[in-house]
Amino acid sequence: MFHFITIIAKGLVFLALPTMYPETEPTGDDAQAISPLVKQYEPAARQILEATMKSNDAWDKLEELCLTVGHRLSGSPGLERAIDWAIAAMNSEGQENVRREKVMVPHWVRGRESATIVKPHEMRMAMLGLGGSVGTPSAGITAPVEVVVNEEELESLGSGAKGKIILFNYPMPPYDPQRGSGYGKAVRFRTNGARLASVHGAVACLVRSVTANSLHTPHCGAMRYGDAKVKIPAAAVSIEDAETIAGLRRRGVEVVVNLKMEAKTYPDAESANVIGELRGTTWPDEVVVIGGHIDAWDVGHGAHDDGGGCVIAMDAINILRKLKLIPKRTIRVVLWTNEENGLRGGKAYARDHADELKNHVAAIESDSGVFAPRGYSVQCHDKDREHLAAEQMRAILSLLQPIGLMTVTTGYSGADISPMGPANVVLMGHRVEGSKYFDYHHSPADTIDKVDRDDFSRNVAALATVAYVLADMPLRIGDKE
Amino acid sequence: MFHFITIIAKGLVFLALPTMYPETEPTGDDAQAISPLVKQYEPAARQILEATMKSNDAWDKLEELCLTVGHRLSGSPGLERAIDWAIAAMNSEGQENVRREKVMVPHWVRGRESATIVKPHEMRMAMLGLGGSVGTPSAGITAPVEVVVNEEELESLGSGAKGKIILFNYPMPPYDPQRGSGYGKAVRFRTNGARLASVHGAVACLVRSVTANSLHTPHCGAMRYGDAKVKIPAAAVSIEDAETIAGLRRRGVEVVVNLKMEAKTYPDAESANVIGELRGTTWPDEVVVIGGHIDAWDVGHGAHDDGGGCVIAMDAINILRKLKLIPKRTIRVVLWTNEENGLRGGKAYARDHADELKNHVAAIESDSGVFAPRGYSVQCHDKDREHLAAEQMRAILSLLQPIGLMTVTTGYSGADISPMGPANVVLMGHRVEGSKYFDYHHSPADTIDKVDRDDFSRNVAALATVAYVLADMPLRIGDKE
Numbered sequence: 028m029f030h031f032i033t034i035i036a037k038g039l040v041f042l043a044l045p046t047m048y049p050e051t052e053p054t055g056d057d058a059q060a061i062s063p064l065v066k067q068y069e070p071a072a073r074q075i076l077e078a079t080m081k082s083n084d085a086w087d088k089l090e091e092l093c094l095t096v097g098h099r100l101s102g103s104p105g106l107e108r109a110i111d112w113a114i115a116a117m118n119s120e121g122q123e124n125v126r127r128e129k130v131m132v133p134h135w136v137r138g139r140e141s142a143t144i145v146k147p148h149e150m151r152m153a154m155l156g157l158g159g160s161v162g163t164p165s166a167g168i169t170a171p172v173e174v175v176v177n178e179e180e181l182e183s184l185g186s187g188a189k190g191k192i193i194l195f196n197y198p199m200p201p202y203d204p205q206r207g208s209g210y211g212k213a214v215r216f217r218t219n220g221a222r223l224a225s226v227h228g229a230v231a232c233l234v235r236s237v238t239a240n241s242l243h244t245p246h247c248g249a250m251r252y253g254d255a256k257v258k259i260p261a262a263a264v265s266i267e268d269a270e271t272i273a274g275l276r277r278r279g280v281e282v283v284v285n286l287k288m289e290a291k292t293y294p295d296a297e298s299a300n301v302i303g304e305l306r307g308t309t310w311p312d313e314v315v316v317i318g319g320h321i322d323a324w325d326v327g328h329g330a331h332d333d334g335g336g337c338v339i340a341m342d343a344i345n346i347l348r349k350l351k352l353i354p355k356r357t358i359r360v361v362l363w364t365n366e367e368n369g370l371r372g373g374k375a376y377a378r379d380h381a382d383e384l385k386n387h388v389a390a391i392e393s394d395s396g397v398f399a400p401r402g403y404s405v406q407c408h409d410k411d412r413e414h415l416a417a418e419q420m421r422a423i424l425s426l427l428q429p430i431g432l433m434t435v436t437t438g439y440s441g442a443d444i445s446p447m448g449p450a451n452v453v454l455m456g457h458r459v460e461g462s463k464y465f466d467y468h469h470s471p472a473d474t475i476d477k478v479d480r481d482d483f484s485r486n487v488a489a490l491a492t493v494a495y496v497l498a499d500m501p502l503r504i505g506d507k508e
Numbered sequence: 509m510f511h512f513i514t515i516i517a518k519g520l521v522f523l524a525l526p527t528m529y530p531e532t533e534p535t536g537d538d539a540q541a542i543s544p545l546v547k548q549y550e551p552a553a554r555q556i557l558e559a560t561m562k563s564n565d566a567w568d569k570l571e572e573l574c575l576t577v578g579h580r581l582s583g584s585p586g587l588e589r590a591i592d593w594a595i596a597a598m599n600s601e602g603q604e605n606v607r608r609e610k611v612m613v614p615h616w617v618r619g620r621e622s623a624t625i626v627k628p629h630e631m632r633m634a635m636l637g638l639g640g641s642v643g644t645p646s647a648g649i650t651a652p653v654e655v656v657v658n659e660e661e662l663e664s665l666g667s668g669a670k671g672k673i674i675l676f677n678y679p680m681p682p683y684d685p686q687r688g689s690g691y692g693k694a695v696r697f698r699t700n701g702a703r704l705a706s707v708h709g710a711v712a713c714l715v716r717s718v719t720a721n722s723l724h725t726p727h728c729g730a731m732r733y734g735d736a737k738v739k740i741p742a743a744a745v746s747i748e749d750a751e752t753i754a755g756l757r758r759r760g761v762e763v764v765v766n767l768k769m770e771a772k773t774y775p776d777a778e779s780a781n782v783i784g785e786l787r788g789t790t791w792p793d794e795v796v797v798i799g800g801h802i803d804a805w806d807v808g809h810g811a812h813d814d815g816g817g818c819v820i821a822m823d824a825i826n827i828l829r830k831l832k833l834i835p836k837r838t839i840r841v842v843l844w845t846n847e848e849n850g851l852r853g854g855k856a857y858a859r860d861h862a863d864e865l866k867n868h869v870a871a872i873e874s875d876s877g878v879f880a881p882r883g884y885s886v887q888c889h890d891k892d893r894e895h896l897a898a899e900q901m902r903a904i905l906s907l908l909q910p911i912g913l914m915t916v917t918t919g920y921s922g923a924d925i926s927p928m929g930p931a932n933v934v935l936m937g938h939r940v941e942g943s944k945y946f947d948y949h950h951s952p953a954d955t956i957d958k959v960d961r962d963d964f965s966r967n968v969a970a971l972a973t974v975a976y977v978l979a980d981m982p983l984r985i986g987d988k989e
Contacts, residue, residue, distance in 0.1 A: 098631070240723070241723065243808070275576070278575065471748065472724040
């Protein structure tokens with residue numbers, strides 16, 4: 028998951044997160060008006076839930092993607108294998124119009140890398156170069172480290188940053204059920220740290236991994252040089268390593284680090300968005316998009332981010348087709364490529380399908396992990412339409428009561444769907460329990476063993492039910508009755 | 509922490525753990541009999557608690573050890589720096605008879621190492637060579653992997669193990685407040701896996717890290733070749749990596765791994781136990797030993813295992829001296845060397861002080877981490893004495909009520925003190941809340957940031973109070989009144 032919506036403030040980029048939007052109760056009249064309409068879908072919802080909970084097809088499919096395909100970072104053979112795998116799976120399940128839609132993607136390769144404290148005593152750190160970073164000379168960069176918590180501390184270092192490796196040691200707070208993760212605020216140093224440090228003459232940039240919990244686990248992610256005059260290499264280190272360096276510096280001990288990175292950016296590579304459809308019976312040209320992103324960072328399995336999102340979309344139309352629940356409109360699975368370090372897939376889809384977007388009834392993205400489902404976020408350029416769609420979704424989600432309490436939020440709903448926003452498409456984010464997501468996010472710990480089988484089936488059931496109702500009900504979501 | 513007490517059963521070695529012994533309630537007459545005696549120590553206990561909670565001296569001391577000394581595996585310069593550090597700290601705090609007692613220790617060096625899945629797709633694993641393992645040729649060992657869960661599965665592989673790398677994928681269950689950690693049962697593959705696999709012609713041994721929780725974190729520890737005819741290299745891999753390989757094999761996919769280890773055992777090196785005393789006023793030759801082990805694995809800080817145990821012992825006599833609470837008997841801090849991969853320190857202490865052991869009133873070891881204190885285990889060769897000592901300890905622990913509920917268990921109390929067992933010394937283990945210990949144990953995540961400052965002070969207070977009472981009360985613990 029990469030957060031696309033950015034707010035420029037005080038010269039810094041902050042990222043807007045779903046968790047910044049309060050959940051509201053389903054009290055509106057609009058929700059009540061849609062209720063009889065929703066009621067007729069109760070048997071279908073029950074059927075979907077029973078079928079998904081009975082089999083673990085979806086989880087097995089995710090395991091196959093996670094284990095047999097290999098890493099799937101943009102530009103890698105693994106990503107293209109994953110795309111082939113998804114095409115083959117959807118074909119074998121009898122989906123329609125299964126195809127690739129070509130997208131050129133950035134091609135950054137990590138190579139070998141290491142970060143080692145060489146003074147006061149040798150200690151190898153857990154590190155990951157940041158996506159898009161330049162590499163180091165082959166002997167690495169060896170320099171003393173200065174630690175700062177934020178931009179102000181960097182400023183106050185002044186010329187003290189010159190020739191140094193700057194470590195941004197901004198702590199992400201523990202997950203809070205009300206306020207969410209605090210990721211949005213903490214991630215700015217990963218994104219912008221190298222640019223900020225280079226202005227002050229730093230020779231490299233280290234960033235405390237953007238997570239609240241660590242067992243010596245590094246978390247990677249994208250960085251940007253923006254208007255930086257000098258591109259310095261940037262890497263994330265584990266919380267433990269960041270705290271070790273910070274503790275030594277607090278004690279006045281000089282810390283020298285050697286950073287070696289072979290990282291390199293090659294010319295853009297060919298990739299593709301993957302598409303497969305459950306064609307509608309009555310209004311097949313009206314489309315409900317559901318999907319996730321097929322690319323992932325080159326560590327772990329990308330199980331929660333975002334193999335799970337892809338597979339629940341694939342399995343949602345699989346289960347509907349098996350149950351012969353064919354809706355009036357088309358449900359289109361889209362597996363976007365290159366969400367993590369470019370968003371080229373999301374941009375290409377909106378551009379290549381621009382003429383169709385007026386018939387996109389909704390676009391639902393799942394890119395927050397596949398923990399227990401908790402509801403949906405709703406976002407629309409037209410705020411009246413957003414409000415109405417949110418109220419209607421509250422009524423629709425009553426169908427999911429057997430799965431657990433579902434709530435509706437409004438606001439940011441997903442990176443890959445965001446380029447469809449200006450066309451006034453109703454965008455939705457598939458929301459899940461969020462307390463552990465950032466423990467695994469972009470790290471080698473984002474693996475299939477972290478995905479609960481039953482929760483995963485519940486995600487399929489929730490998404491299949493919502494997509495089916497949105498694609499079948501006479502009313503287009505967000506329209507006045 | 510290394511578990512020294514072993515029970516040979518069915519040809520396998522199981523490890524006896526404190527958690528295997530049930531806690532019992534303080535109901536005996538003996539506890540009541542000692543109560544008036546205990547009551548007189550309430551003002552001292554209050555004083556100790558207030559003083560420890562007011563300052564974070566002890567935590568700062570632990571941080572200094574963790575950050576500035578470096579790794580302290582037996583045979584390393586870091587261990588000798590740690591010993592120098594402890595000597596200097598106890599001298600500066602005015603302790604008496606501060607000294608080294610020479611001990612020769614095993615000298616195993618990890619060197620560079622890696623384990624990489626090379627087929628079906630390249631994936632670098634999180635690994636740690638096991639202490640005592642031989643290395644590999646410099647190009648490493650490249651071979652297909654077979655996965656077994658236990659000894660029976662290895663047996664049933666038969667000749668299928670020949671030429672293979674055997675992965676023991678035995679899962680340690682989640683921590684259970686009643687039944688403890690399950691470490692004792694799971695650790696046998698780390699200890700014996702290489703020997704078992706070599707019998708079947710395996711070329712190397714991988715072991716799932718002995719922990720219930722992982723964020724791609726490897727956990728090392730000691731292994732033994734025993735009577736193995738062929739010594740094959742052995743390493744631990746993270747749960748995620750073990751599950752990745754196991755999942756691929758379940759799907760019938762061939763998995764090939766390259767294991768590279770420079771590990772080497774050198775001739776024994778000189779090290780030392782560290783000793784410092786708070787000399788008793790009345791019976792100075794009667795001794796209460798308190799301590800932990802000064803060596804640690806060469807990853808992380810060894811903060812919980814067992815830097816914390818050392819520092820709470822050092823600070824216990826520091827705080828008593830500061831408060832001028834000088835007991836009638838001597839409290840002797842012993843920081844044993846080489847607990848992790850040899851127990852040479854513990855054995856040397858019992859041997860070199862054999863004549864004195866009849867005057868060792870008690871020996872308390874802290875080697876289960878420094879989470880919130882929960883009580884003490886009591887162990888004595890003479891079971892009547894053990895029972896009586898446990899009852900008396902229950903009365904003494906009532907002094908610690910302001911810190912939290914303390915309980916007494918009987919049985920295994922610590923590795924370093926165990927060689928004093930045959931001399932009928934009353935052995936005690938300083939017990940703490942145990943749910944997280946094995947998440948960090950022997951891993952690069954056992955770092956100072958995992959130690960709560962207030963809990964750490966509470967450990968100092970608990971140990972100082974117990975040591976003071978044991979050293980001061982007219983009755984020798986375990987004696988009939």
